[in-house]
Amino acid sequence: MNLVTGSTGLLGSHIVEQLRRRGRPVRVLVRPGADMRWLATQGVEIATGDLTDRASVDAACAGVTAVFHAAARVGDWGPWEEFQRITIDGSRNLFDAIERAKVARLVHISSISVYGHVNGEGKVFDESAPLGQNVHRWSYYTRAKVAVEEMLWARRERLAFTVIRPSWLYGPRDRATIARMVNLVRSGRAKLLGDGENRLNMVYAGNVAEACILAADLPTAVHEAYNVSNDGVMTPKRYYELMARALDCPPVTRHVPYGVAYGVAFALEVIGHALRLKRPPMITRYAVWLMGRRAFFSAEKARRELGWKSTVSYEEGIPMTVGWYLDHFESARQPSGSLVRA
Secondary structure (H helix, E strand, O other): OOEEEEOOOOHHHHHHHHHHOOOOEEEEEEEEOOEEEEEEOOOOOEEOOOOOOHHHHHHHHOOOOOEEOOOOOOOOOHHHHHHHHHHHHHHHHHHHHHHOOOOOEEEEOOHHHHEEOOOOOOOOOOOOOOOOOOOOOOOOHHHHHHHHHHHHHHOOOOEEEEEEEOOOEEEEOOOOOOOHHHHHHHHOOOOEEOOOOOOOOOEEEHHHHHHHHHHHHHHHOOOOOEEEEEOOOOOOHHHHHHHHHHHHHOOOOEEEEEEHHHHHHHHHHHHHHHHHOOOOOOOOOHHHHHOOOOOOOOOOOHHHHHHHOOOOOOHHHHHHHHHHHHHOOOOOOOOOOOOOOO
């Protein structure tokens, strides 16, 4: 039995999908009232509960061989208390339950943001880079992810785990990013940061799910971390070209200097926090950094040691994601927010 947390989210749902394609049994830990319509099509076992409820987590882990932990408080806005309660305390509850149930393998979904908001022309970071460098104030998602990883590495004598660090995720069932990007391109408000030729770290969620399963199956992947952070070469300019083509819109040609966008984002964050706004500003420093950074995060270790390869390319995956949104989600009202969550 394979337990998946975060199964109603983007990556969690793709992990479920890839496990079921391989004929493997899946149990999902789902909060009461969550939208389970897609999960109902996958033939999974539903365990109703919440990471913050220790009893339900213990019950979900009973009889499980592998856990894929994709649940977290996602986003670059919101009170620290929510990140503490859901991401940190919830993960601690899960790790404790895994120990008690003597689960054989854990695949923990982290993020390349655990390295901190590093940047620099031509810099390439691999898994040997230190965690938590130059973290933005109020970047609670990053701080929480770092805290969970540190907590997990401290248990290496008691848990057999692998850490997967994805980048900006995209794909069908994306309810966090695609609506925002579609609206920006359609309205003509999308802008390239700088020349738009920097390499993006973005990756198709199904490709990351395949890496997670490879890691769970390989004994040599125990106590290793892997960046699963790109599907090859992609630039913001090319990304917007593929988006515009899929939407039958004019290409994005407007530019704004990276420093200007970063400064505006910081000012909006200051105002938002001063006024204690619950909704995120139009753009944050995290989003600017994610789209405009000149540094790159290498996924060569995952390709070399896991035998991972991207089975869905950008040219296939971006139009597929746009098509899914247009077919399934266009009419839904979207919350405003920053560009990306990874």
